[in-house]
Each structure stands twice: as C-alpha cells, then as structure tokens.
Amino acid sequence: MRITQGCFSFLPDLTDDQILTQVQYCLEQGWAVNLEYTDDPHPRNTYWEMWGLPMFDLKDAKGVLIELTKCRELHGDKYIRLSGFDSSHGCESIRISFIVNRPANEDGFRLERVEGRGRQQHYATRSYSLDRPEGTRYA
Amino acid sequence: MTDQPTPAKVNLAEEFDRSGVGPVLKQLDDELIGLTPVKQRIREIAALLLVDRVRQKFGLSAEAPTLHMSFTGNPGTGKTTVASRMSEILHKLGYVRRGHLVSVTRDDLVGQYIGHTAPKTKEILKKAMGGVLFIDEAYYLYKAENERDYGQEAIEILLQVMENNRDDLVVILAGYADKMDKFFQSNPGFRSRVAHHIDFPDYKDAELLAIAEGMLTKLHYKLSPEARRALSEYIPIRRGQSHFANARSMRNAIDRARLRQANRCFEARQEIDLDALVTIEAEDIRRSRVFAQAG
Numbered sequence: 001m002r003i004t005q006g007c008f009s010f011l012p013d014l015t016d017d018q019i020l021t022q023v024q025y026c027l028e029q030g031w032a033v034n035l036e037y038t039d040d041p042h043p044r045n046t047y048w049e050m051w052g053l054p055m056f057d058l059k060d061a062k063g064v065l066i067e068l069t070k071c072r073e074l075h076g077d078k079y080i081r082l083s084g085f086d087s088s089h090g091c092e093s094i095r096i097s098f099i100v101n102r103p104a105n106e107d108g109f110r111l112e113r114v115e116g117r118g119r120q121q122h123y124a125t126r127s128y129s130l131d132r133p134e135g136t137r138y139a
Numbered sequence: 140m141t142d143q144p145t146p147a148k149v150n151l152a153e154e155f156d157r158s159g160v161g162p163v164l165k166q167l168d169d170e171l172i173g174l175t176p177v178k179q180r181i182r183e184i185a186a187l188l189l190v191d192r193v194r195q196k197f198g199l200s201a202e203a204p205t206l207h208m209s210f211t212g213n214p215g216t217g218k219t220t221v222a223s224r225m226s227e228i229l230h231k232l233g234y235v236r237r238g239h240l241v242s243v244t245r246d247d248l249v250g251q252y253i254g255h256t257a258p259k260t261k262e263i264l265k266k267a268m269g270g271v272l273f274i275d276e277a278y279y280l281y282k283a284e285n286e287r288d289y290g291q292e293a294i295e296i297l298l299q300v301m302e303n304n305r306d307d308l309v310v311i312l313a314g315y316a317d318k319m320d321k322f323f324q325s326n327p328g329f330r331s332r333v334a335h336h337i338d339f340p341d342y343k344d345a346e347l348l349a350i351a352e353g354m355l356t357k358l359h360y361k362l363s364p365e366a367r368r369a370l371s372e373y374i375p376i377r378r379g380q381s382h383f384a385n386a387r388s389m390r391n392a393i394d395r396a397r398l399r400q401a402n403r404c405f406e407a408r409q410e411i412d413l414d415a416l417v418t419i420e421a422e423d424i425r426r427s428r429v430f431a432q433a434g
Contacts (some may be wrong), residue, residue, distance in 0.1 A: 052258075059237045060269025060308045067265070 001108030212339025
C-alpha cells in the first residue's frame with residue numbers, strides 16, 4: 001500500500017529536480033529545511049528521526065539535496081520526509097512537508113480488532129512492518 | 140539545447156549587454172583604483188564565460204570551466220572587495236546560481252576536537268552552494284608542523300567538493316603571496332584545482348592618495364590643498380614604516396585625521412560653518428605619529 005502524507009500526496013513521487021525547485025521555494029520564503037526518516041510510517045507517528053539539524057541560512061537548494069543524497073545512502077530503505085519550518089512570529093511551525101523517499105516494498109496496514117469492556121469493539125491500524133524489529137523492517 | 144534552432148550569427152555586444160555584467164565591470168573600474176592586472180584578468184574571465192555561452196547556442200560543447208581562484212597580495216590590496224564583486228559578476232554571467240559571498244577563515248572550517256571538523260566544513264559548504272566561498276588566509280588551514288592538525292580534514296573535504304560540485308560553487312582562496320606559495324607547494328591538490336592565480340600588486344603612492352580622497356568623499360569630507368600635500372608626504376613615510384597595509388592604512392589614517400579634525404573644531408569653541416565641518420586641514424594630518432617617528 002502506497003503511503004501518502006503531507007503536500008503533493010496526490011501526485012507521483014517528486015523527482016530530484018522537482019524536489020530542488022520546492023526546496024528553493026522554501027529557502028526563498030526564509031524557511032529552515034529539515035530532513036527526517038522513519039521505518040514506522042503510522043500516521044499518528046509524528047516524531048520521526050532527524051537527519052542532522054534543520055538547515056538554516058542556506059541560499060541554494062543544492063545544499064539540501066547533498067544532505068538528502070547522503071540520507072538516502074544510509075536510510076534508502078526507509079521513509080524520508082522533507083519539511084520547511086517557518087520561524088516567523090505568529091507562525092513558528094511547519095509550513096510544508098512531503099515524502100522524498102519510500103521503501104521499495106510498502107507493506108501496508110492491517111486492521112486489528114480489540115475487545116474492550118463489555119465486549120465493546122475497538123479498532124486499531126498497525127503496520128505489518130512493525131512485526132519485525134527496528135532496522136530490519138524494510139530491509 | 141539541441142532542440143533550439145541554431146542561430147546563424149550572434150551579436151556578442153548584444154549578448155554582453157543582456158548579461159548585465161557591463162555595469163558591474165564598469166563599477167569595478169570606477170570604484171577600484173589601480174589593480175590593472177586584476178581588472179584585466181576579470182575581464183578575460185568574463186569574456187570567456189560569455190563566449191562559452193554563445194558557443195552553447197551553436198551547440199558546441201561548453202563544459203563549465205573551472206573557476207576556483209586564488210588571490211594573493213599584501214594586506215589591504217583589495218582582495219576581499221574584489222571577491223565580493225567577483226560573485227556578482229559570476230552571477231550575472233549565469234555561472235553561479237545565487238551570487239552570494241560566504242567569507243570564512245580557518246576558525247569557521249576547522250573544529251576543535253575529533254569529529255567536529257567535517258560537519259563544520261560541510262555546513263559552510265552547504266551555505267556557500269550557488270555562490271562564492273571566500274577563504275581568507277587559506278594557508279592557516281594547513282599546519283606543516285602538526286600532522287594531526289584537523290585542518291587537513293577540512294582541506295580534504297574542500298578538495299572533494301571543489302571537484303564534484305564545480306558548477307555549484309566557486310572557491311576563492313586568498314592570502315599573502317609567500318605563504319600561499321608554501322601552502323600550494325604542500326597541497327598539490329589545491330594547486331591543480333585552482334585555475335586562476337591572480338596577484339594583487341601594491342598600490343602606488345598616487346593611487347593611495349586617490350583612494351584616500353575617494354574614501355573621504357564618500358564620508359562627505361574634503362582635503363584642503365595643504366592637507367592634500369601633507370597626505371602625499373605622509374604616504375611614502377608610512378610605507379617605510381612597519382605594518383603598512385596599503386588601502387587599510389589609508390583608511391586608518393583618515394579615521395585618525397577625522398578624530399583630530401573633530402577635536403580641533405571642538406576645542407575652538409566657536410561658531411563653525413559647513414565648510415569647516417567638512418574640511419580636513421593640513422594640521423590634522425601633520426600631527427600624525429607617523430611624521431614624528433620619521434623625525
């Protein structure tokens with residue numbers, strides 16, 4: 001199952017050139033671009049691992065692409081997302097975020113039924129990948 | 140490039156006008172006094188880039204030329220000033236994408252403990268992408284007497300990026316001529332990757348006088364005729380003394396003359412007119428320590 005989240009989720013994956021253009025837009029707006037990766041793609045998992053510090057004070061998108069290439073070398077079998085943080089007063093949050101890398105095989109999610117008190121039915125979604133230990137989930 | 144129709148003829152002058160580099164070169168000519176060999180070299184580089192662009196229109200192969208440079212010269216000969224102009228020129232010619240200047244020294248590149256240098260250097264390189272990285276006093280990166288110095292690590296990363304990201308940034312190394320020579324000798328990798336070695340000559344006395352007057356005009360001051368004579372006597376004496384730094388010495392001399400002028404106006408305790416406020420008199424310059432030391 002192809003996981004989608006963030007901006008452009010309805011589009012096919014962006015090419016490096018397209019990513020470069022988006023990043024350049026972010027930099028021109030004065031946003032700090034950040035890279036994060038994870039192998040637990042549950043939609044409620046908002047805390048992904050950071051790839052280094054957010055990149056402040058860049059002028060050209062190429063610097064971000066260099067980091068992305070390095071991140072892909074190490075975590076190419078995981079989800080990588082790129083986000084732009086707007087630090088201006090009144091916003092101070094993520095303005096843009098999209099997936100820039102995904103594993104070759106995406107397992108998808110299963111629906112789990114959990115019985116609560118009084119045989120009340122609860123539902124949970126759980127990624128198949130979580131059955132395997134961290135680091136080997138998409139290897 | 141191939142799908143564009145090949146033009147039969149290209150007007151180079153028109154192409155030059157369109158690039159917008161003309162005004163920058165002219166500004167360089169007007170604002171920087173002297174430095175003839177430097178200006179000549181910059182004009183050559185600009186011409187090469189322009190012709191390369193035209194060649195591309197004809198479908199001729201035009202691999203981006205290596206534009207890493209080294210600026211050598213004595214203190215105060217205008218290396219930093221020219222570097223900032225250089226980034227503008229290269230941007231106008233479409234050689235670098237953004238045209239900003241990132242000016243660093245050893246401290247910005249080399250870390251203090253193991254594993255600190257690489258992230259630091261890469262951080263700076265990321266910031267310099269699409270622009271010009273100006274490394275002042277580049278020879279301090281390499282310390283021959285200490286082989287475990289972290290500078291070596293920064294050098295290796297720099298060399299790698301200079302080679303792999305040739306179309307993303309231009310590196311300009313600057314420093315005093317003799318030390319730079321030694322630096323290049325001990326780092327042959329740098330020597331071969333730096334295409335343009337530009338030497339900044341010392342300014343002549345007349346040029347220094349013109350520079351000083353230019354600085355004063357910018358600050359809305361002027362020299363009285365006697366003060367001008369005093370300053371032209373000042374320059375050769377100052378040159379003979381230690382720590383002479385060309386244009387920078389002139390700026391310092393002017394700053395001190397302004398101090399004395401302000402003090403003179405203040406001590407007089409009279410009503411003064413605009414002329415007195417903007418004029419630097421001979422005594423403001425003659426009271427300099429430089430004359431006293433010359434005896």
